Amino acid sequence: MKGYRRYIALIVLLFGALVLLEYFRPKQVDWSQTFSREDKIPYGTFALYELLPGLFPGQRIQPVREPVYTLLQDSTLHGNYVFVSKFFTADSLDIDRLLDFVARGNQVFIAAEEFTDELQDTLHFSTAFLNTTSPDSTAFFFTGQQQQVYTFPPNNNARFLRLEKPARYTVLGKNKAGLPNLARLPYGKGSFYLSSVPLAFSNYQLLTLNQSGYAATALSYLPVQPVLWDEYQNQGRPEDQSVFRVLMRHEPLTWAYYLALLTLALFLLFQSKRTQRVIPVLEPLRNTTLDFVQAISSLYFNQGSHKNIAEKKIAYFLEHLRLNYHIQTNEQDAELRERVISKSGASEELVGKLFNLIDSIHRSDALSDQTLLMLNSYLEEFHRQTSFGPQAPV
Incomplete structure (x- = not known):
């Protein structure tokens, strides 16, 4: 074991140097579109979630980490169900629960670039990509406040809503190309609010571009009542957060994990050599039957x-x-x-x-x-x- 101390000391020294290098290295900006209320990165929704108590004073703000079908089995729930994600995914059972939830007089607000086919077929809409490089076309506004124009995060051309039955919808917002990106659909006693620009609700839009007014105005169409803030679309169930998922999410932890595996492999490689006398091979007893x-x-x-x-x-x-x-x-x-x-x-x-x-x-x-x-x-x-x-x- 004494012969390997220098190797172990060298590995520990290299590991310490790597930790210090990662600690003092300038942090790179994470541009992942997580839309999570826990993320302060540009495309998280930490800032918007902090604004919710002011937008809905005196109301309970409840984060949700359960599928729609599971949560809405409780028919006593009421309020505003808010989704902000890159992709809104739901199966037919989830859609049925949402429809029943809205029909009872509740509101569902969904901001996503793409929606599940089940919801699009039910509500008769779809999203399309605005194929343009002009920043003027991707700017957007509310139909009642055309003088106030909001710009979109750079290098992200906005999608728009393609309404198959426009007479049933109330268009609340458009882009400068004149295409809707925020609309309200009455259903039963409640309403669906659909937005095709989820990045407008991100930290980057609210803080870097200093345009928190768009998110506040969009959510102000909802009545002042309890808010169910969906995190299942972005993070899944709480038990889905395994140790390895956390390690792989952060680059320094990922490198530390790989280095630990390499260290273990080197230890096994050198320590597994034979350190005792060779055991003599005993010849098996010969079968003398033949x-x-x-x-x-x-x-x-x-x-x-x-x-x-x-x-x-x-x-x-x-x-x-x-x-x-x-x-x-x-x-x-x-x-x-x-x-x-x-x-x-x-x-x-x-x-x-x-x-x-x-x-x-x-x-x-x-x-x-x-x-x-x-x-x-x-x-x-x-x-x-x-x-x-x-x-x-x-």
Whole structure:
């Protein structure tokens, strides 16, 4: 272990240097569009969430980390349900709950660049990309306050709403190209508010561009009542925040994690070397069964007991048929031969020769070398043709 101390010290020193370098390095701006109330990055919604108590005085502001279907199973909930995300995703069950929630007299405000097909088909709208590079076209305003123009974050051309049934909608906001980007749709006793410019509600719009008036005015269309602020679209359920997800979200933690893995790999690489004497390899005990069989067979052969050898080989062959093919061998007649042929797959000619020779051996008093060799040849050929090989004697 003493020989590795210098390596361990070097690794610890490098790790400390990396931590200091990451700590004092100028922080890069994170331009991820998280729209999370917890993020103070440009495209988070921390600033807007802090403004909500002033926009809805005396009302409860409740962050939500549950799917729409799960949350709205409680039919006693009422208020304004606010979504701000890049993509609004919901299935048919979620949409049904939202429709029922609005029909009871509540409001749903959704700001997103893209919406799920189920909602678009139900409310008869879609979003489209404003294909222009002119900053004047992407600026926007409220239809009742055309003199107040808001600019969009640079390098982000705005989307607009394509309303399939415009008569049902009240257009509340447009871009300078004259296309709607904020609209109200009455439904039952409540209303849907749809916005195609979620970046207008981000920290960048409110703080860097100093245009918090747009978000405040857009949300002021909602009545003063409790607010359900959705975070499920942006962060998922609370239990989804695993340790590895947090590590991968922050670059310094990611590098620290990789460095820890590299350190562990180097430690295992050097420390796993053998540090004790080589253990001698013990030879396994040798199986002498075949030697015993060979010795016994040689004894019989040298004494000229060919008849005895043949009888034992025949008995072993019949036992082989009983064990592997489940054939009764008490009567060695034509029926036995047919069963052997059908179950073993051996040729009819071979089986006939083999059983004829067995009958001849049973009737004879002594055997010649040629007859014993012929029996052995027939048995070997039988085992080659069948799926079961010869079984070693016990």
